[in-house]
Amino acid sequence: xxxxxxxxxxxxxxxxxxxxxxxxxxxxxxxxxxxxxxxxxxxxxxxxxxxxxxxxxxxxxxxxxxxxxxxxxxxxxxxxxxxxxxxxxxxxxxxxxxxxxxxxxxxxxxxxxxxxxxxxxxxxxxxxxxxxxxxxxxxxxxxxxxxxxxxxxxxxxxxx
Amino acid sequence: xxxxxxxxxxxxxxxxxxxxxxxxxxxxxxxxxxxxxxxxxxxxxxxxxxxxxxxxxxxxxxxxxxxxxxxxxxxxxxxxxxxxxxxxxxxxxxxxxxxxxxxxxxxxxxxxxxxxxxxxxxxxxxxxxxxxxxxxxxxxxxxxxxxxxxxxxxxxxxxxxxxxxxxxxxxxxxxxxxxxxxxxxxxxxxxxxxxxxxxxxxxxxxxxxxxxxxxxxxxxxxxxxxxxxxxxxxxxxxxxxxxxxxxxxxxxxxxxxxxxxxxxxxxxxxxxxxxxxxxxxxxxxxxxxxxxxxxxxxxxxxxxxxxxxxxxxxxxxxxxxxxxxxxxxxxxxxxxxxxxxxxxxxxxxxxxxxxxxxxxxxxxxxxxxxxxxxxxxxxxxxxxxxxxxxxxxxxxxxxxxxxxxxxxxxxxxxxxxxxxxxxxxxxxxxxxxxxxxxxxxxxxxxxxxxxxxxxxxxxxxxxxxxxxxxxxxxxxxxxxxxxxxxxxxxxxxxxxxxx
Numbered sequence: 001x002x003x004x005x006x007x008x009x010x011x012x013x014x015x016x017x018x019x020x021x022x023x024x025x026x027x028x029x030x031x032x033x034x035x036x037x038x039x040x041x042x043x044x045x046x047x048x049x050x051x052x053x054x055x056x057x058x059x060x061x062x063x064x065x066x067x068x069x070x071x072x073x074x075x076x077x078x079x080x081x082x083x084x085x086x087x088x089x090x091x092x093x094x095x096x097x098x099x100x101x102x103x104x105x106x107x108x109x110x111x112x113x114x115x116x117x118x119x120x121x122x123x124x125x126x127x128x129x130x131x132x133x134x135x136x137x138x139x140x141x142x143x144x145x146x147x148x149x150x151x152x153x154x155x156x157x158x159x160x
Numbered sequence: 161x162x163x164x165x166x167x168x169x170x171x172x173x174x175x176x177x178x179x180x181x182x183x184x185x186x187x188x189x190x191x192x193x194x195x196x197x198x199x200x201x202x203x204x205x206x207x208x209x210x211x212x213x214x215x216x217x218x219x220x221x222x223x224x225x226x227x228x229x230x231x232x233x234x235x236x237x238x239x240x241x242x243x244x245x246x247x248x249x250x251x252x253x254x255x256x257x258x259x260x261x262x263x264x265x266x267x268x269x270x271x272x273x274x275x276x277x278x279x280x281x282x283x284x285x286x287x288x289x290x291x292x293x294x295x296x297x298x299x300x301x302x303x304x305x306x307x308x309x310x311x312x313x314x315x316x317x318x319x320x321x322x323x324x325x326x327x328x329x330x331x332x333x334x335x336x337x338x339x340x341x342x343x344x345x346x347x348x349x350x351x352x353x354x355x356x357x358x359x360x361x362x363x364x365x366x367x368x369x370x371x372x373x374x375x376x377x378x379x380x381x382x383x384x385x386x387x388x389x390x391x392x393x394x395x396x397x398x399x400x401x402x403x404x405x406x407x408x409x410x411x412x413x414x415x416x417x418x419x420x421x422x423x424x425x426x427x428x429x430x431x432x433x434x435x436x437x438x439x440x441x442x443x444x445x446x447x448x449x450x451x452x453x454x455x456x457x458x459x460x461x462x463x464x465x466x467x468x469x470x471x472x473x474x475x476x477x478x479x480x481x482x483x484x485x486x487x488x489x490x491x492x493x494x495x496x497x498x499x500x501x502x503x504x505x506x507x508x509x510x511x512x513x514x515x516x517x518x519x520x521x522x523x524x525x526x527x528x529x530x531x532x533x534x535x536x537x538x539x540x541x542x543x544x545x546x547x548x549x550x551x552x553x554x555x556x557x558x559x560x561x562x563x564x565x566x567x568x569x570x571x572x573x574x575x576x577x578x579x580x581x582x583x584x585x586x587x588x589x590x591x592x593x594x595x596x597x598x599x600x601x602x603x604x605x606x607x608x609x610x611x612x613x614x615x616x617x618x619x620x621x622x623x624x625x626x627x628x629x630x631x632x633x634x635x636x637x638x639x640x641x642x643x644x645x646x647x648x649x650x651x652x653x654x655x656x657x658x659x
Contacts, residue, residue, distance in 0.1 A: 037611045
């Protein structure tokens with residue numbers, strides 16, 4: 001199982017590194033003046049090294065003692081992983097998108113409430129009300145007003 | 161003596177004390193929130209100093225800098241997300257200690273180690289500012305490049321069981337930081353025509369993503385499966401480090417303080433390099449290196465001592481030569497100039513009262529910061545009583561806010577989640593995250609100094625092998641790598657024989 005995973009990871013990283021080198025060579029100019037190392041040399045060098053080490057990882061999976069890492073992370077149910085990853089990404093992306101339009105406070109209250117109720121299945125009414133409002137207004141007051149850190153005010157509506 | 165008396169009279173006032181307390185609090189808060197930096201704290205505080213007299217304004221700036229540097233350990237230990245890049249190494253053992261119910265011990269150790277490191281750096285500055293400044297000035301691009309290579313060699317010790325995976329992680333980190341505008345030539349790299357992408361990847365955003373997002377994902381999984389470990393309220397004990405513990409770590413603290421002061425004196429390097437080097441050295445000199453990464457107090461002592469010793473070291477080129485080593489000290493330099501204090505060699509001749517005042521303010525700042533943090537530990541540890549899944553939501557909010565606040569850019573939020581996702585995948589396929597972080601932190605300096613050195617030498621490698629300091633650091637790096645490889649080969653042979 002680990003050998004197959006190493007092969008997949010090695011191949012994927014090799015492909016990524018190769019693509020990186022090709023794109024870097026094609027899109028970054030070689031440099032100006034007498035500089036021995038231009039702007040594209042470092043990214044290409046790192047890409048080549050990554051390709052080499054990825055190939056080594058792939059090759060090592062065929063050796064008799066090819067599993068370099070002992071143990072490995074515990075196996076998790078795939079549906080639970082996909083659920084958690086999906087919700088995390090969705091919450092963050094939605095948070096950023098909506099914040100641009102509706103401002104920090106409103107969106108924070110909504111996103112936290114959704115996370116608590118829909119994702120974590122929290123049922124306590126006190127928590128469902130207090131935490132979204134507390135985080136939204138608390139961070140707005142402390143960071144936005146006291147610390148004078150800019151928090152988005154929204155382009156569609158600007159309640160605060 | 162008269163000058164010292166004048167400095168004492170000017171420093172030991174209620175106004176200066178209030179400025180120090182305010183600056184320390186601001187610095188601590190900014191430093192402990194991932195995404196907010198002590199540079200931002202200094203920028204926030206600087207306009208407030210315009211109306212203050214010289215000494216209180218310098219006091220406020222210094223206290224903010226010191227508070228910010230020590231504040232990073234709070235979130236590093238409590239929630240596993242470093243508040244500042246300098247606190248990244250503290251996560252490795254500080255967070256496991258918190259999960260074992262020893263958060264207050266870890267926080268207390270971090271605070272006292274920070275104080276020792278800072279005061280040690282100050283002592284070195286007082287005794288040898290001229291000498292250290294001259295040595296630091298002799299560090300050119302070749303020497304700094306060699307130092308960074310030595311810093312990267314610590315990847316070998318931080319790779320876990322697989323050196324190959326660790327090196328792959330380090331290369332991924334180096335690769336990510338090349339995206340954006342090239343530092344020297346200003347050409348866009350891997351931006352695909354996007355103007356927004358030209359701003360590149362901000363190191364703090366990458367750090368937040370790497371540390372926080374995998375943790376949030378794992379907490380959500382644990383909640384769904386009902387397997388999240390919650391620390392029992394009685395498990396959160398109020399426990400401060402004993403004198404015996406500090407005595408047992410005396411050599412570690414001294415070594416880390418020397419490292420931090422030396423590295424801090426070199427402009428352009430800083431806390432993260434010092435912290436990781438100190439951590440690696442602590443592990444190397446330990447009788448139980450296998451305990452590092454699992455909640456070893458020495459793994460908290462070393463990086464916290466080193467990254468605060470950097471503050472004293474950074475004052476050496478700042479005050480002695482008028483050269484700021486990073487954005488934070490540049491803001492301090494600006495603050496000094498606004499009040500008519502010109503940093504440089506003549507400062508020590510013409511304004512000795514200001515110099516002594518700065519020394520006294522640094523001592524006062526550390527005493528105030530330590531007092532605030534030791535008092536605050538009782539409150540901080542209550543964070544651990546919050547159920548992990550509830551805390552995960554709050555962490556997610558702070559990640560988004562912190563990522564956005566750095567450059568007021570929504571792209572940074574998307575980059576944060578992207579890097580976070582990649583970090584989670586890397587953990588799942590056994591690629592350690594710490595080398596990735598090292599690559600992210602050291603990559604820009606590595607490339608910049610290499611290319612600058614080669615420009616100065618017109619492409620010749622002479623500039624490296626004619627520099628004793630550079631060759632010394634290269635040799636050290638080779639030595640570290642060789643030691644690691646030998647150790648792994650021996651361990652492999654021993655396990656084969658047992659089998």
